[in-house]
Amino acid sequence: MKKKRALISVSNKDGIVEFAKELVELGFEIISTGGTKNALKEGGIPVIGISDVTGFPEILEGRVKTLHPKIHGGLLAKYDDPSHQAQMSDNHIEKIDLVCVNLYPFKETISKPGVTPEQAIENIDIGGPAMLRASAKNHLYITVLVDPADYKQVIDEYKKNQGTSLETRRTLAAKVFRHTAAYDALIAEYMTNLAGEQQPEKMTVTYELKQSLRYGENPHQKAAFYQKPLGSSFSVAAAEQLHGKELSYNNINDANAALQIVKEFSEPAAVAVKHMNPCGVGTGKNLFEAFEKAFEADPVSIFGGIVALNREVDRETARKLYEIFLEIIIAPSFSDEAFEILSAKKNLRLLKVSFDGKGNKENTLSSIEGGLLVQEQDAFGFDDAEISVPTKREPTDVEWEALKLAWKVVKHVKSNAIVVSDKDRTLGIGAGQMNRVGAAKIALEQAGSKAKGAALASDAFFPMEDTVEAAAKAGVTAIIQPGGSVRDADSIKKADEYGIAMVFTGVRHFRH
Template sequence: MTETTTVSDVVPIRSALISVSDKLGLADFALGLHRAGVRIYSTGGTAETIRGSGIPVVDVANYTGFPEMMGGRLKTLHPKIFGGILARRGLEEDDAALQEHEIEPFDLVIVNLYPFEATVARPGVTTEQAIEQIDIGGPSLVRAAAKNHSHVAVATSPEQYSEILRQVESQGGTDLTLRQHLACEAFEHTASYDRAIAKYLRGESVVTDFPPTMHFSLRRKALLRYGENPHQKAAVYSDPTVRTANLVNARQVSGKELSYNNLLDLDSALTIVRGFSTPAASVIKHNNPCGAATGERLARACQKALDGDPLSAFGSVIGFNRTVDLATAEVLCQPGLFIEAIVAPDFEAGAVGLLTTKPRWSENVRLMQVGRLEGPAPALSRRFISGGMLVQEADRVAAAPLQWKTVTETEVADALWDDVAFAWEMVRHVKSNAIVLAKDTSLVGVGAGQMSRVDSVEIAIEKAGSRSRGSILASDAFFPFPDSIEAAAEAGIVGIIQPGGSRRDQEVIDACNAHRIPMILTGRRHFKH
């Protein structure tokens, strides 16, 4: 008996086992195999589909002599099936076993799994229904064929059918390069399937927000032109477990393909506007807001947001939390403005027509429709670092004004409370050290990402210019010194909101009292690194 296996590069396809849940393209694929002289074995509904197309098929139950039972839970788990998949051709012991037990060697296995993820995503699905969509025989068949890819080709997706059929028709079988590629995809397929089941069961039992192990199964959505810079390759992947409106699964209504930076900026724009219940717009440049506003109508919010920093708005991306109507589109078509991309729940037909024909940039503008902004945002945020990943609760907790405390002798005027709330919501979206100035529920000045807080204050004031007078200043963390208060007073700022917590809080409060500027402490920090 020899102990080695002799493997030719091309393995002829003489028999195939087919058992699929997704029957897309199945009839044409099976017909192509039949015409190439391949003998087809199948089960249940798959066999009916193939037979219904006039293609001969051998029922697995007839072949094994063992009927399907237990409501279809037991179909293919039989030595005559797995022996035919796992047998190493050319190995004396395996060849003898095939002959002795009258086992048909399978050269091709086509299996895709029960739609577990689609089932658990349906509203009102019961645990019992979910459990019945946990495939047992399918993953076992896939893993067996992938393990023995030296002799067997395995298909787990209709997208793979055309290349398999091309090789069968041109050379009578599959080559080793293809079989290795299919085996890799097969193991990724079963790993993703198991992760989805584990995630569902973990959610059912609610073990912990930070489980001992975390697994991700992401699917490549598209290759991008390049990354942050032209010399960097890039791609975007989707997370099939995310059900709420999101950018990766958005429908592109118009425009050229999105870039890596476009996606980052659009995601930031969308994150900002979904935090407001009233019509809102956000203008993003280099992943920081240079404008944002709310208004009674979306068109008004849009104009206010653009007015926040007209110079920086050139070449920006914009996000909305309402359907973009014709009036809003007209605001976006104003002379001198250039917009890279727009994300919104939806676009009126008239707005699409205007945005894609009137401005000089209309040919390339990307319009991204994400659908209704409902449902909870992700509870956890994740960031990859060298050697691993940081996971934290997302900073999405709603503001708690009833817990805010005015610590100065001067109170905030009633008419300014909307601006106070707006400024505090916006500062969480700006890179630390973060300072924002708000007036008329719109952003008029931003100081972002500075190493010194007073530098951020001065940049925000410079950006706002004369609009700083009468504005509210929000800081994402405490003031370490009163120098920021002095700069705010000179600029005409009429209210300050910040977390507090510095050892010099009293010095900062004293500076506010000296200038009769009301100050509110929230007790909550909003760092964004």
């Protein structure tokens, strides 16, 4: 009986010698190339070199070795088709039963600091994807593997049934096409960025499964969490979970929202989030003081919320955090004492996130039915704005501090959005309202008497003077907004009437 043939050519050599030994014991002869061939020989496995099959040397520094009819004929032939069998016989092409290939480490190469375009391009595999795609296309006859995790299943099936089932071959082929698609997507993204293309005619993205989720926003919705290869280190996807139960779909969304807000601050800051909106933001001389301010901002809504902190959590802050029911605490690190205190709560999730990557500006993607929206992050900061003061009175130094804090926060609140704050904490937040004065009324009502002497920020311009009127009656003394309404003059006049200092930034911060 003629031996079965396996073609093996891998960059990831984990378990490959053991796998090949099992194949040989099952009656396979092994064809291999380059480094894989050497590794198998060193492992005591008889190997046929690719040149011995093709009758042609490996050329161009190994760029061309498997791209040959004697290889691809064996991968693409219909083995039960008489005309294919005849052509294979006429051209001395032998069938290949199993293919085990994984690809040049392109992702690993471009992740290295200082990698050059030449180095990256040299690690674009050509022959590997061609063999994988050919074998996966022909999975009716060929077993194709790209992942060492699948070696055992294939060996077990061969031992039990002298072959693999069509179901197994189809499952493995699907994995191959996902693998090559992801590989090409990563290359396409790299080359697109290298070429400086801003809006390519095709958007190819790839993500890797990080976690299967129990459910989505609601228990009847299935969900999963995927991570972008080489994505930002300042992210929930790249976070190290130190303690607590698994993250949920809603946890991940809220944690991401909290991180995006806390990165606005260089001074010690604490952010509490519920349902994708901040419920309290505080700053201080140290982290404990910052968290106290965030807690005081809304001690009711913070219950069951997510807290993000931009300094190491110390013992004092941990003891304060422990007193409250929280879902997640995110920080760059936790002291040993803080971790001991907080980990006493079995279900409390503690996430460690690298703040070194907070300057990254990945595009944001939003799916719609049948499409995808892509935009730059709203990274526009206060220092980028063209500030003007159209009112008779300019803000005091204290009011400027309050305005800056309110403006940093309001850009992360769902529109229509209003934030009332003093210089180191939010006092009231109105989120997601259908009209601006409605958002203002919510924020001002929450602030209550604390609104006297406070600042108010709006994510977009005032279409009417009614928001200024409401703010003035609550005691607000400074307002920051984009300006640009055809009725700006009415708002300015109303502000002057009440002695309010108003600041225009020229930039809106809609958030849907």
